[in-house]
Amino acid sequence: MMTDPAAHFVDDPILARLPVGARVYEVGGAVRDALLGWPVADRDYVVVGATPEAMLAAGFRPVGRDFPVFLHPQTQEEYALARAEKKSGRGYHGFTFYTDPTVTLEDDLRRRDLTINAMARAADGTLIDPYGGERDLRTGVLRHVSSAFVEDPLRVLRVARFAARFDFIVADETVALMQRIADSGELATLAAERLWQETARALMTKKPSRFLQVLRSCGALEKIMPEVAALYGVPQNPEHHPEIDAGFHIEQALDFAASRHDVLPVRYALLCHDLGKGATPSSQWPSHRGHETRGVPLAQALSARLKVPTDCGDAAQLVTQWHGEALRANEANEKTPMQNNEALLTLLMATDVLRRPWRLRWLIDAMTVDIGAKDWIRGNSADKILPSAVFLEGAAQALLTVDAAAIAHNHADTPSAIPAALHAARIKALAAFRNQASTGIMNS
Secondary structure, rough: OOOOOOOOOOOOOOOOHHHOOOOOEOOOHHHHHHHHOOOOOOEEEEEEEEEEEEHHHHHEEEEOOOOOOEEEOOOOOOHEEEEEEEOOOOOOEEOOOOOOOHHHHHHHOOOOOOOHHHOOOOOOEEEEOOHHHHHHHOOOOOOEOOOHHHHOHHHHHHHHHHHHHHHHHHHHHHHHHHHHHHOOOOHHHHHHHHHHHHHHHHHHHHHHHHHHHEEEEEOOHHHHOOHHHOOOOOOOOOOOOOOOOOHHHHHHHHHHHHHOOHHHHHHHHHHOOOOOHHHHHHHHOOOOOOOHHHHHHHHHHHHHHHHHHHHHHHHHHHHHHHHHHHHHHOOOOOHHHHHHHHHHHHHHOOOOOOOOOOHHHEEEEEEEEHHHHHHHHOOOOOOOHHHHHHHHHHHHHHHHHHHHHHHHHHHHHHHHHHHHHHHHHHHHHHHHHHHHHHHHOOOO
16 A cells, blocks of 8 residues: 555644645556555655645745645655646647646646556545546556647657556557657657656666657657667668667667666667668668768767767767677687777777776677677577677776886886887787787687
8 A cells, every 4th residue: 555645634744734625645656656566766746725825834845937846844745736737839848837726636637648647546545547547557558648648749758768667558549649749840849858868768667679669650769869760671681680670679789788787878879889770871781881980970969969968978979889890809800800909909999998997898788788689589598798898808908907107207208209109018918918818818
């Protein structure tokens, strides 16, 4: 049983000060998650039959800018006055909200996006579910509450994120409304920060592929992430990725990364790592030689448009540019670029491994997922240690043996010679490491 939000008016001196007849209900995600048997982290409440003045007099602290939301001075939980809304402009902020004691709980719930988010729990524990949210939660369906759904373009991304979080299907009639939003051009009114927030949260779910699938189903993916949308329908080289197309491979990789609990920079890098395949001339299919280089500006453009955090943007560019060569790092074929110690040093320095070793970890994790996704999706052992990953980690350790301070000291009289001497020492260390690895010591 969830915590009773208003059963103890007498025991709570703040709630006890509310006007006679005011009613407090727990609403939204807390009710939904409790019904699922999930732990509830944040609780939100709606107050019916009160005014802003009454909330202030009771001791609540106002925090809402667009509509009256208050913090309980002791629990710091949010209490919002029951409100209704009217569309008054374009975009996520294009609404006029109004509150007064006559606004009912059903009025407040009607303005919410999905039925599973439009339930409330009364002080006596009674579930209030005027729009069938419990039924949809039980059957795994995301369904809009009312036709007002189309008035908020952010709901397209929220529905896609909820589909990823719960692995639910989206009702056909809701997909149709999402299509209307995508066709209306209102997605362009969304701030980059909101787009990224929803995308990041979706990437960190257990089923990120559903986020992409739902956005595609309503035509929103090509509006929000055209670089990713361009991957669908592009065939891949069956020697490396036997999946139907490049877009499906991204979905597999993201879900595999989720199963491994990879961090957000790695998951975002995987979203971007094959963007260059969407720019491969069709005459070259199914080969995608050079897609890494083609993908870098696409990853940069997507990151800039979504205003992603620096760590995610850096990971995306690093993995996009280097995942192919990193995978071939330990191969002895003379035609392999990484056979050249200069190229190996260039790769390692591009990761900035001497100062920020976690960046090499990002690259290795993304590379491991990229290769292992096809086995994981088939239920085979996929999370294996790649020889190239072991090789790169060993090469990084070899670089750490170079004493840059000693080299600088030895060239104190000729400081201009320090960069060349340091470079030569690093090449020598990598050559020695490669020779050691080739004898089988590394792979024994």
